[in-house]
Amino acid sequence: MAREKDYVIDYMTLRESWRLFRIISEFVEGFEALVEVEPAVSIFGSARVAEGSPIYRKAYQLAKALVKNGYNVITGGGPGVMEAANKGALEAGGKSVGLNIDLPTEEPPNPYVNVKLSFRYFFVRKVMFSKHSVAHVIFPGGFGTLDELFEVLTLVQTKKVRPFPIVLVEREYWEGLLRWLEDPVLSWGHVSPSDLKLLKVLDEPEEVVEYIRAHTRRRRALRGA
Numbered sequence: 001m002a003r004e005k006d007y008v009i010d011y012m013t014l015r016e017s018w019r020l021f022r023i024i025s026e027f028v029e030g031f032e033a034l035v036e037v038e039p040a041v042s043i044f045g046s047a048r049v050a051e052g053s054p055i056y057r058k059a060y061q062l063a064k065a066l067v068k069n070g071y072n073v074i075t076g077g078g079p080g081v082m083e084a085a086n087k088g089a090l091e092a093g094g095k096s097v098g099l100n101i102d103l104p105t106e107e108p109p110n111p112y113v114n115v116k117l118s119f120r121y122f123f124v125r126k127v128m129f130s131k132h133s134v135a136h137v138i139f140p141g142g143f144g145t146l147d148e149l150f151e152v153l154t155l156v157q158t159k160k161v162r163p164f165p166i167v168l169v170e171r172e173y174w175e176g177l178l179r180w181l182e183d184p185v186l187s188w189g190h191v192s193p194s195d196l197k198l199l200k201v202l203d204e205p206e207e208v209v210e211y212i213r214a215h216t217r218r219r220r221a222l223r224g225a
Contacts (some may be wrong), residue, residue, distance in 0.1 A: 026124040030099075033117055034132040037095045040072040041212060042129045044148045045081025045139030056084040058169065059139055063088030063096075063207035069209055074099060074133060075127075077109045077116065081139045086112035101127050126151055134219075135165040135212045140173040157195050165215050167208050168201045 009201065034040075049055045056148035063073045073089035075082035077098025089096035090112045102120050109116060119125040129136070130152055132206075136147050155161045169176045178201070185191055197205040202208050 018042075023121060023124060027119060027127070028120055030085035030119075030128045031123065031131075033115060034068060034074075034097065034128055035116060038070040038132055039070065040074045040095070040097065041066050041135045041137060041218070042074045042133040043081065043085040043137045043139065044076070044141060045085075045144050046141035047076075047078045047080040047082065048142070049080035049084070049140075051083070054099055055081060055139055058205060059084035059087040061148065062169075062208055063094075064092040065205050065209045066212070067094030069213060071212070073097065074129060075113075076100065077113055079110055081141065083110035083112060083158070083176065086110055090114060098149055099128055101125055101197045120124065130155060130161050133164065133215060135167065137167045137169060137208060139169050147223055153195075153198060156198055157191075159209060163198075166212060167214050168199055169203065169208065171201050171203055174201060 013077065043059060043159070045055065045059060049059075059081045065088075066073055067089050072095035073085050074097040075085045077086070077100040082098070085112075086098060087098045094146075096113050096115070097115040098109055099120045100109050100116070101120060101122060110140050117128070119128075125146070129148065136148070136152050138145060149166070152161075152166060155168065156163050176195075181191070181196055186196060200211060202211060
């Protein structure tokens with residue numbers, strides 16, 4: 001019995017060791033591929049947004065405008081908002097990146113990416129979004145979109161990444177969340193007033209592009225100072 005137990009333990013240890021190699025390989029592949037797309041803006045939003053809807057058109061227009069202003073576009077590579085943003089970036093002649101995640105229920109990648117990566121691990125994929133982006137733009141979405149929003153907010157708040165713009169698009173959609181963050185979250189003392197200033201709410205693609213460009217200019221000025 002003891003030998004059988006030891007064999008099981010050794011087998012499990014071996015499996016975990018090989019998992020580490022898979023994780024490292026995903027990091028290496030992502031770092032090597034995405035360094036070529038900087039500067040880039042990561043765009044998030046619902047996979048359930050229909051083509052032709054106002055949100056879809058707005059994500060498409062934003063991505064197109066970002067490419068025309070010297071930025072590439074990174075999305076999760078799926079349908080909805082992600083498809084719209086990849087389509088706009090591709091048609092504008094930019095690098096249109098799709099970071100897909102392997103899930104049983106995941107939709108097929110959209111056809112508008114010219115830099116495609118697939119990830120097994122959510123946490124590796126999240127690193128790629130933040131490491132290679134100069135801004136995050138969050139369109140209306142569900143749990144996955146909210147997860148990305150609060151992930152990056154926490155990273156910037158705790159100074160684990162350099163500060164960069166976090167833009168919420170479509171004020172009407174985000175108003176309820178913003179009110180909740182002010183009361184009870186802020187009023188109960190769970191965040192600071194400066195934490196809420198990490199979020200910028202804008203409605204039009206032109207406003208988003210100019211806000212990101214202004215931040216880029218400030219960073220370049222600081223590096224040159």
